[in-house]
């Protein structure tokens with residue numbers, strides 16, 4: 001195992017150990033701050049409640065991320081093909097991006113009339129912009145001379161897109177995807193907080209709210225730990241995906257290889 | 259089908275850019291079929307602009323250009339290798355054939371030949387980042403040659419290379435040209451390179467870019483490494499330097 005893995009792992013364990021020690025030494029009551037061991041126990045004991053919620057949050061996050069990839073990617077390609085489409089639509093994409101999701105979530109919940117759907121829409125709203133803007137940037141950052149080369153051989157717009165612009169945009173798209181993965185999770189959690197209720201099934205945010213009302217602080221922490229773990233897992237999977245796709249040719253995938 | 263050179267005729271071409279800058283003023287140039295001509299001039303005199311106009315990648319503000327009309331009659335070598343980093347050397351060389359709609363097996367075979375022709379057999383599966391600067395340049399030349407163009411336009415292709423690679427590639431280029439007899443227009447700001455490679459040197463002056471003079475490379479010496487130390491070479495280099503100096507002073 002490399003330093004890249006060991007160093008943060010050791011630090012993490014150290015902090016957890018200190019935390020446990022401090023909670024015990026100072027006799028902090030669990031309803032103020034539970035120690036990591038109690039949180040882990042709660043996680044196991046409440047697994048039957050938490051696991052379905054984890055699944056709900058995860059599926060909303062992934063669905064939102066999928067929708068963000070499709071909509072962000074397709075819009076970016078449309079924008080790159082038509083200056084008019086871009087000029088007329090891009091400002092609205094920015095408006096959507098800068099409006100805090102907490103502020104529009106109540107509206108969306110009213111309109112969508114279905115909790116799961118509204119959570120999905122909120123998470124999607126937060127997630128799609130980085131993919132859109134990064135992919136646009138990528139589609140534009142094509143080597144001018146390569147564009148000339150395609151022109152010289154009469155490639156036309158479509159084949160230039162497929163053989164040149166899309167591959168050139170891939171690293172940018174993947175960069176956007178990594179940001180969006182985290183944002184989709186944040187969007188899903190925040191929206192559920194705003195909704196204040198689970199739909200037919202409740203996600204992790206609702207479990208935190210519920211445990212808070214009942215002063216079950218260890219369970220709040222257990223749910224929180226699951227959200228963090230989900231975020232980390234999404235990040236790692238997307239990083240791996242990006243590495244696999246780019247490792248043969250892109251500079252970003254070269255570290256530690258030389 | 260052996261490629262035969264195509265003539266090029268540039269008549270009274272001027273180019274003004276949108277920002278008001280005049281890059282070329284009344285440039286006329288005729289290149290015979292199969293001729294090897296160098297465009298020699300200081301930085302900023304419009305060499306790239308002229309080459310792009312000849313290739314049809316830029317339009318002249320006035321004047322006209324006569325060149326071979328088929329899409330695959332022309333090869334262009336840029337100043338940088340300009341390879342697609344996500345594609346292997348072979349796939350990069352295949353690109354012009356792919357865009358021409360050739361069948362996979364045929365374009366593969368021809369691209370392999372072209373790579374072998376520039377001394378890169380065995381590197382088909384390498385990605386650009388796994389190749390040295392000189393090797394990348396060779397891939398770029400292979401790509402330009404794979405369509406068997408009748409006209410090869412090169413924009414300071416060896417400017418970024420060390421002298422050893424440069425001399426090596428100069429010889430390789432000459433060998434290819436002697437074998438295929440395409441028309442070659444070679445942009446450079448090196449007097450020595452222009453003398454070594456070409457049959458005729460077109461010297462350009464600046465502000466605005468224009469043709470200052472022409473100098474035939476009149477020698478009976480064979481174009482090999484020994485040519486570089488011959489009396490002819492030295493004399494012609496001296497002439498070319500003097501004319502270049504005049505062009506820059508005027």
Ligand SMILES: Nc1ncnc2c1ncn2[C@@H]1O[C@H](COP(=O)(O)OP(=O)(O)OP(=O)(O)O)[C@@H](O)[C@H]1O
Pocket residue numbers: 275276277279280281299300301302303304305306307308447467
């Ligand atoms: N797209 C453009 N818009 C405006 N001016 C340009 C453009 N391209 C080139 N120029 C100008 O035209 C002049 C000639 O440029 P060009 O690139 O043809 O020079 P060059 O002879 O190839 O120089 P070098 O040897 O440095 O490559 C320069 O002054 C440059 O600033």
Ligand SMILES: [Mg+2]
Pocket residue numbers: 305306307413
């Ligand atoms: Mg130039």
